[in-house]
Amino acid sequence: MQLSLAIPTPLQYFASLVESDDHFPLLESAISLAQDEYPDLDVQQVLGDVDQLLARLKRRLPVDAPALQKLRALNQFFFHDLSFGGNVNNYYDPDNSYVNALLKTRRGIPITLGVLWLELASGLDLNVRGVAFPGHFMVKVNLPKGQVVIDPFTGQSLSREELAEMLEPFRPKSGGNDFETPIGLYLQSASPRDIITRMLRNLKEIHTNQQDWQRLIAVEDRLIVLHSDAWVEYRDRGMAWAVQGQNALAASDLEIYLSHMQDPPDHQVVSERLLELRQSSA
Template sequence: MAFTLDFSTPTPLGYFASLVRDDDLLPLFEAAASIAQDEYPDLDVQQVLGDVDQMVARVKRRCPEDAGALQRLRVLNQFFFRDMGFGGNVNNYYDPDNSYLNAVLRTRRGIPISLAVLWLELAQGLGLKARGVNFPGHFMIKINLPNGQVVIDPFTGQSLSREDLSERLEPYKRRNGLVDDFDVPVGLYLQAASPREILARMLRNLKEIHRTQEDWLRLIAVQDRLIVLLPDAWAEYRDRGLAWAELGDLRHAVEDLETFVEHADDALERGAIEQRLQQLRRALN
């Protein structure tokens, strides 16, 4: 029996799917960098990885071999936030480029989560025990040191005390009724986020930008990735279906909305989408 070998280049979505298939082997930085291929189709992700490897080598040369974790952390923060000048894009926070790591490397500007993903890759190269944190409204970094834990705001490089974190949480807690008897400790908001959770948050940031701008084609590209990343997140099928409907592609809209209705738990939401489905089916026929 003869076998045919396929040497064709995978599509950007196929490449992303191969990276996020296995939680234990998921390469966060590479998968995050590959998101930009939707906007930059000629992007060489391996070149981006190579550029960051060079940054790791540079910061490593600044650390004595016997440097402790705290010293390595100080060296990294000096290198990243001061010498390289990375920081938050305060002038154009909702620019999609803030979520594309190739653009962040070029402009040295990003949003908390994209800056954190880059910082974490450098921290890993220095052997620091650092993780991303899905803090409400603002992604954070936490670093475990021999004498305790440090929490850093990747937007500014500022180290945050427990009081700082509590103050930042207050508006979120009030909005969600998490006060008095329903209050919970700050530590519960500092759980480490998995690579899959970080990628989902990055994509949902882009999703919100595209939805606000009614950029349905770009939104659908993001939804494709979210569905690959989170195949059981049925609301993502709903949102992709509604975007297809906005574009006038009723067949794809119906397929996605039927998938949502079949699996959705919320009866109220399911009922609203069933009404929309009836309208779309009538338009199709």
């Protein structure tokens, strides 16, 4: 009997990681996103590099260190000693979304920095979560005397007043005395699937703005693996396939979108594009 030793593709490997919400390795999934850009990337090596950082950090702390001491040591190590921080000079560089690049440059965007910080914090047994704050990913840690919200882009802890100010652009504009959503609802924990989705949608926006259709398609492939019922992603992948001249693949994706969406606002536009694709393939 012949054994199959086929190496999984990056997309197959990603699919195996994100299959279950009960066993969803956030850091490994985040690292794997870079495999489309860096085909020779060794994900296990990157995981090992992060483990080494954690080991260095743990050597700074006594075994019985309280949570607040651990948090202070982590922030000193991460933001000051290692100088991790936001890439203010080139915020929309795709490398900011890749953990392997972040480890080399020490520069990234809030969510990538946040994922790495969360891994180190979890390794110290801190009670931490990611926060899908509008427009800016945050991290939070629960301490015996309360909750601390940290901006992983700057390393600063944020007061409720500062968070409320950051929320202003996202609040509905109304002249009446409408009910204002409590700020706590914006600080709910984000699941690992939500975090990886947000990372991919950041990349999607970058590749769309740069009209980099091949890279956009690779991102859409992963989004559809994450959310098989994300019909808008089928539409967007189909449009990208069409620009690439892959009419059959484009038509298939647009058909899926139209068959599952009930009267979407772009129904006519997508239907007309689908008809053009069918006619050009006839």
